[in-house]
Structures are given as C-alpha cells and as structure tokens.
Amino acid sequence: MTLAEVVLTDLANVLPALNKNIEMNKDLWKQSGGSARAEELDWSKHAEIDFKPEIILLADCVYYTESIEPLLDTLERLCGARNDTYALLSQEERDTPNQKPVWSQFVEAIKKRFKITPVMLSEQHPTYSSHDIRVLKLTLPSKDKKETQ
Numbered sequence: 001m002t003l004a005e006v007v008l009t010d011l012a013n014v015l016p017a018l019n020k021n022i023e024m025n026k027d028l029w030k031q032s033g034g035s036a037r038a039e040e041l042d043w044s045k046h047a048e049i050d051f052k053p054e055i056i057l058l059a060d061c062v063y064y065t066e067s068i069e070p071l072l073d074t075l076e077r078l079c080g081a082r083n084d085t086y087a088l089l090s091q092e093e094r095d096t097p098n099q100k101p102v103w104s105q106f107v108e109a110i111k112k113r114f115k116i117t118p119v120m121l122s123e124q125h126p127t128y129s130s131h132d133i134r135v136l137k138l139t140l141p142s143k144d145k146k147e148t149q
C-alpha cells in the first residue's frame with residue numbers, strides 16, 4: 001500500500017486532460033489506497049497553494065526563458081512547505097537552437113536557489129531512463145543547514 005495523495009497541476013486549460021488521465025488510471029491508484037486530484041497551478045500567478053507536498057515531480061517543464069523565474073518561485077514555495085519536501089525534476093536535454101540556451105539558463109538559475117543532486121543514469125530504472133534525460137533532486141539549502149545544526 002502506498003497511500004499517496006497525489007495532486008496533478010497545470011494551467012486551467014489542461015485540467016480536462018489531467019482529469020481524464022486520473023479517471024483512466026483510477027483502478028491503479030484506488031488499489032494503492034491513495035487518492036488523485038487535479039488543480040490549477042499557474043507558476044506566474046503567485047496564487048495560494050493549499051497543499052503541502054512531500055515530493056514534487058516535474059517532467060519536461062523547462063522550455064521558455066520567461067517561465068524559469070516563475071517556475072523556480074513556485075518550486076521554492078512548495079519546497080518550503082514541509083521540512084522533508086524535495087523535488088525530482090526530469091528534463092529531456094534538447095539540441096535545438098531555441099531549447100539549448102533555455103536549459104543552460106535554467107541550470108544557472110537553480111544553482112543559485114537550490115541544492116542540486118543529479119540522479120545518475122545507473123540509479124534510474126533501466127527501461128524508463130535515457131542518456132538525454134536529466135533527473136535532478138532539488139532541495140532548499142536552508143533545509144541542509146537545519147539538518148546539520
């Protein structure tokens with residue numbers, strides 16, 4: 001039993017797709033004894049967030065320069081929710097002239113705000129991993145200080 005309480009978030013126009021996904025997978029998550037729901041969370045709105053996640057999963061969320069700071073602001077707020085909160089970010093490193101600089105800018109920006117622990121390919125699932133997909137564990141540096149005090 002996992003008993004995970006999962007909240008899927010995205011922009012309002014994507015909520016129907018998230019709800020469809022939740023419905024299609026309901027046998028799986030119901031069997032686990034947990035729950036799943038979808039909520040709007042627009043990184044640029046600085047809206048109230050009424051859940052306190054233990055683990056934040058982000059897949060392929062880095063693709064516009066303009067969204068880097070709003071995304072990191074949101075992530076910082078969510079990572080501060082509990083003492084043990086951390087984020088796992090996965091991102092396909094794309095070679096296109098538009099996407100390459102966005103990833104470099106993102107990496108420079110997260111270094112200033114988070115402790116980054118790369119999840120090595122050898123630690124990842126052999127089927128669900130790829131050499132061009134980065135997986136990073138992110139924690140707030142202030143939490144490290146609390147742990148060592």
Ligand SMILES: C[S@@+](CC[C@H](N)C(=O)[O-])C[C@H]1O[C@@H](n2cnc3c(N)ncnc32)[C@H](O)[C@@H]1O
Pocket residue numbers: 009010011014041042043044058059060061067070
């Ligand atoms: C490349 S898709 C990845 C979707 C999904 N995580 C996946 O891996 O299939 C990027 C997602 O970021 C969402 N997004 C873009 N700007 C956003 C914002 N300001 N706030 C919240 N989500 C945003 C998009 O709606 C889109 O669903």
